[in-house]
Amino acid sequence: MAIRWRNTDRTYGVVAAGVHWLIAIAVVAMIALGSMMVDLPPGSADQFQLYQLHKSVGILVLLLTLARLVWRLVSPAPPMPDSCPTWQRRAAGVSHALLYILTLAVPLTGWAMISASVWGIPTVLFGVVPWPHLPLLPELPDKAAVEQAMKLVHAGLVWALAGLAVLHASAALGHHFHARDGVLLRMFGRTPAAAGMRPRAKGSP
Numbered sequence: 150m151a152i153r154w155r156n157t158d159r160t161y162g163v164v165a166a167g168v169h170w171l172i173a174i175a176v177v178a179m180i181a182l183g184s185m186m187v188d189l190p191p192g193s194a195d196q197f198q199l200y201q202l203h204k205s206v207g208i209l210v211l212l213l214t215l216a217r218l219v220w221r222l223v224s225p226a227p228p229m230p231d232s233c234p235t236w237q238r239r240a241a242g243v244s245h246a247l248l249y250i251l252t253l254a255v256p257l258t259g260w261a262m263i264s265a266s267v268w269g270i271p272t273v274l275f276g277v278v279p280w281p282h283l284p285l286l287p288e289l290p291d292k293a294a295v296e297q298a299m300k301l302v303h304a305g306l307v308w309a310l311a312g313l314a315v316l317h318a319s320a321a322l323g324h325h326f327h328a329r330d331g332v333l334l335r336m337f338g339r340t341p342a343a344a345g346m347r348p349r350a351k352g353s354p
């Protein structure tokens with residue numbers, strides 16, 4: 150069977166679905182890694198290695214999200230199935246937009262934090278690719294205050310992203326088990342009809 154790279158009007162293609170799951174797994178792993186690494190002894194070799202890994206995966210998430218948005222312009226997302234009520238379409242549109250914003254804002258605030266850091270520690274992605282600091286921030290007169298503010302914003306946005314991702318995953322499971330409209334299967338490249346799913350009629354319990 151030929152691989153379908155692009156989205157169709159009924160389902161997601163390999164590129165959009167593959168990047169979606171890669172980012173979802175990376176975000177969950179990064180929340181665990183970030184929460185764990187900040188409690189290690191400051192200045193230890195373990196902490197240094199884990200910070201470098203955290204920065205590397207975080208920048209990868211930033212680049213993948215940008216690539217994903219470009220791909221979305223090339224290959225538009227399938228519209229929600231006809232069986233979905235208008236409020237669900239709106240809720241999906243708003244929450245997907247917020248998920249995109251947060252998956253960009255979380256790594257950007259992390260990058261701003263390390264760029265303003267008084268320690269000025271260089272970042273080498275996966276030990277191979279040197280990654281620059283954001284321009285201007287290393288020259289600020291009160292770098293410590295900016296670094297501190299970015300730490301708070303980074304941590305705050307991470308928890309907003311985690312909360313929204315839980316709601317989003319619950320909605321996806323609700324589509325699958327309650328509405329039975331195949332929306333979850335579309336993120337695995339399947340179409341509701343091919344998966345033998347028949348959506349509940351609008352308004353049925």
Ligand code: HEM
Nearest residue numbers: 176179180183184187204207208210255256259260304307
């Ligand atoms: C998907 C992207 C990311 C997620 C989900 C994430 C998540 C987290 C979490 C949960 C923490 C712990 C917060 C706390 O409890 O104080 C953290 C801390 C941190 N993150 Fe990220 N992060 C991401 C991307 C980045 C990026 C791209 C960078 C830098 C290039 C970065 C740099 C840091 C640093 C330096 C800390 C430690 C802050 C401290 O010492 O208090 N993060 N991150």
Ligand code: HEM
Nearest residue numbers: 173176221226245248249252314318321322332333335336
């Ligand atoms: C942190 C983790 C996650 C993030 C950041 C995320 C982000 C997103 C975004 C931005 C979209 C919109 C895609 C587009 O049309 O351009 C989307 C769609 C989708 N996500 Fe997630 N997601 C995450 C986790 C999950 C999980 C755990 C599930 C399942 C349990 C899931 C199921 C879906 C489904 C089914 C769609 C397609 C909805 C539709 O067809 O309209 N996602 N996700």
